[in-house]
Amino acid sequence: xxxxxxxxxxxxxxxxxxxxxxxxxxxxxxxxxxxxxxxxxxxxxxxxxxxxxxxxxxxxxxxxxxxxxxxxxxxxxxxxxxxxxxxxxxxxxxxxxxxxxxxxxxxxxxxxxxxxxxxxxxxxxxxxxxxxxxxxxxxxxxxxxxxxxxxxxxxxxxxxxxxxxxxxxxxxxxxxxxxxxxxxxxxxxxxxxxxxxxxxxxxxxxxxxxxxxxxxxxxxxxxx
Amino acid sequence: xxxxxxxxxxxxxxxxxxxxxxxxxxxxxxxxxxxxxxxxxxxxxxxxxxxxxxxxxxxxxxxxxxxxxxxxxxxxxxxxxxxxxxxxxxxxxxxxxxxxxxxxxxxxxxxxxxxxxxxxxxxxxxxxxxxxxxxxxxxxxxxxxxxxxxxxxxxxxxxxxxxxxxxxxxxxxxxxxxxxxxxxxxxxxxxxxxxxxxxxxxxxxxxxxxxxxxxxxxxxxxxx
DNA sequence: CTCCCCCGGATTGTCTGACAATCTTGTATG
DNA sequence: CATACAAGATTGTCAGACAATCCGGGGGAG
Numbered sequence: 001x002x003x004x005x006x007x008x009x010x011x012x013x014x015x016x017x018x019x020x021x022x023x024x025x026x027x028x029x030x031x032x033x034x035x036x037x038x039x040x041x042x043x044x045x046x047x048x049x050x051x052x053x054x055x056x057x058x059x060x061x062x063x064x065x066x067x068x069x070x071x072x073x074x075x076x077x078x079x080x081x082x083x084x085x086x087x088x089x090x091x092x093x094x095x096x097x098x099x100x101x102x103x104x105x106x107x108x109x110x111x112x113x114x115x116x117x118x119x120x121x122x123x124x125x126x127x128x129x130x131x132x133x134x135x136x137x138x139x140x141x142x143x144x145x146x147x148x149x150x151x152x153x154x155x156x157x158x159x160x161x162x163x164x165x166x167x168x169x170x171x172x173x174x175x176x177x178x179x180x181x182x183x184x185x186x187x188x189x190x191x192x193x194x195x196x197x198x199x200x201x202x203x204x205x206x207x208x209x210x211x212x213x214x215x216x217x218x219x220x221x222x223x224x
Numbered sequence: 225x226x227x228x229x230x231x232x233x234x235x236x237x238x239x240x241x242x243x244x245x246x247x248x249x250x251x252x253x254x255x256x257x258x259x260x261x262x263x264x265x266x267x268x269x270x271x272x273x274x275x276x277x278x279x280x281x282x283x284x285x286x287x288x289x290x291x292x293x294x295x296x297x298x299x300x301x302x303x304x305x306x307x308x309x310x311x312x313x314x315x316x317x318x319x320x321x322x323x324x325x326x327x328x329x330x331x332x333x334x335x336x337x338x339x340x341x342x343x344x345x346x347x348x349x350x351x352x353x354x355x356x357x358x359x360x361x362x363x364x365x366x367x368x369x370x371x372x373x374x375x376x377x378x379x380x381x382x383x384x385x386x387x388x389x390x391x392x393x394x395x396x397x398x399x400x401x402x403x404x405x406x407x408x409x410x411x412x413x414x415x416x417x418x419x420x421x422x423x424x425x426x427x428x429x430x431x432x433x434x435x436x437x438x439x440x441x442x443x444x445x446x447x448x
Numbered sequence: 449c450t451c452c453c454c455c456g457g458a459t460t461g462t463c464t465g466a467c468a469a470t471c472t473t474g475t476a477t478g
Numbered sequence: 479c480a481t482a483c484a485a486g487a488t489t490g491t492c493a494g495a496c497a498a499t500c501c502g503g504g505g506g507a508g
Contacts (some may be wrong), residue, residue, distance in 0.1 A: 028274045035376075036487090036488070036489095037488075038487090038488075046462095047462065048462050048489095049462060050461090052489090052490090053280065053462095054279055056281070057280070058362065059247035060285075061284075068489085069470045069471060069489055069490075070470085070488085071471095071488065076443075084371075084375050084376065087373070087376075088316070088319065088376055091313065091315040091316065091318070092312070092316070092379075095311070110471090123247070145458095148312070149308040151308050151309055151312050151382075151383065152308065152312055153310075154382075155316075155379050155382075157311060158375075158378075158381075159375065179244055185470090224449090258458095259457075260458090260459070261460070270490090270491090271492050271493070272460095272490070272493090273490090273491060273492065273493095276460090276461090277491095278486090291462085292461090293460055293498075293500060294460080294499085294501095295460065295500095378506050421459075
């Protein structure tokens with residue numbers, strides 16, 4: 001996977017931001033942890049120029065917070081943040097679900113969702129959280145992309161990714177996986193039926209439920 | 225410690241991105257125009273480092289589009305973009321209006337809206353488009369901020385700003401100013417009454433109407 | 449005359465090294 | 479025990495350089 005050295009195509013562009021983002025998404029860095037430029041230059045064998053560029057990107061995306069003259073750190077969310085994020089997610093992803101239902105005529109979408117659903121069934125039956133969470137992400141991703149709106153996609157992504165870590169905690173520490181799975185079923189069912197209104201309602205219900213589960217997490221996981 | 229030291233006007237730390245953004249918002253640059261780094265370094269008397277940083281920021285915000293190895297240019301919107309943007313704006317700003325209505329208890333908000341409204345009345349009566357548009361912007365801004373959600377604010381801003389130029393065309397070339405003004409009245413009326421549902425509906429109606437007006441603009445103003 | 453290839457200029461992507469500005473922290477001082 | 483100061487760490491910005499890439503145009507082949 002790493003640097004395709006000689007034979008294969010040049011290492012071309014592996015934007016540093018992508019690597020960092022991937023590590024952040026999987027929780028490799030602790031929230032609140034400082035991201036010192038000098039450390040990153042060594043860790044990734046890149047110049048400070050590129051490290052700073054990557055950090056700016058991630059800050060713009062909300063993964064990282066940047067304080068003037070004080071550097072960057074992995075974003076920590078307060079309960080207030082979480083509430084505001086979910087409030088917005090409800091309308092944004094609600095719209096996405098509605099649009100996906102209206103666009104279910106597209107075979108690509110239909111098959112994609114079907115395949116995804118099969119995998120999720122597997123993971124849910126075995127209660128395999130580590131496998132379910134990425135599938136969950138991919139499902140929401142697929143729905144967000146269904147409409148082909150880069151704006152919808154960008155807005156939704158910015159809201160979804162920062163709370164991935166908390167979502168992981170939720171699925172880990174409670175029997176919420178099955179509940180979440182049932183709600184996904186409801187959403188997909190409405191979408192497959194081409195029922196936009198129902199899909200939106202189901203999605204909003206799902207997100208509100210997800211919010212409540214996150215809200216119930218212990219204080220240590222939040223900022224402030 | 226408001227102003228600079230002695231002879232104000234000294235190079236204070238005004239982020240380059242802010243200057244550029246302001247110029248873009250007022251349409252000083254033509255859409256599609258290339259933004260060559262070397263030109264900007266001279267124009268703003270800044271190093272390429274800072275110019276590139278600013279461009280990245282603006283690209284992340286959607287004001288500017290950046291093509292690898294081909295530089296940056298002022299973003300041009302296609303009709304497709306406009307449709308997608310308005311679709312999202314409807315739910316995002318609809319939420320903002322609803323929240324503003326629920327938070328109308330705050331005197332700051334109430335007075336702020338009142339003062340704004342008075343100014344807008346003036347501008348509308350005289351048909352002064354150049355004065356109305358900024359007020360329109362400030363009104364939407366105020367509503368978006370009412371809830372104090374940075375996420376809502378960021379999402380809405382990213383959607384609103386790219387179409388400012390088109391909106392200006394709309395208000396200029398048609399008698400739509402009065403129509404828009406009436407719709408603003410409807411929105412504010414619902415908000416002042418603390419009627420969240422009504423505020424959201426009025427806002428969505430307003431945006432749909434605005435979209436139709438933009439859509440009717442001639443092809444030359446769109447990309448592709 | 450038209451098409452295609454290649455060249456040089458223009459521009460971007462990245463690196464290096466440097467230095468000032470600013471924040472942080474440990475320590476001496478009252 | 480609070481405070482001020484000095485040293486160290488880190489970020490912000492700069493200039494200059496060079497490779498990579500793109501763009502437009504000139505020449506040559508057909």
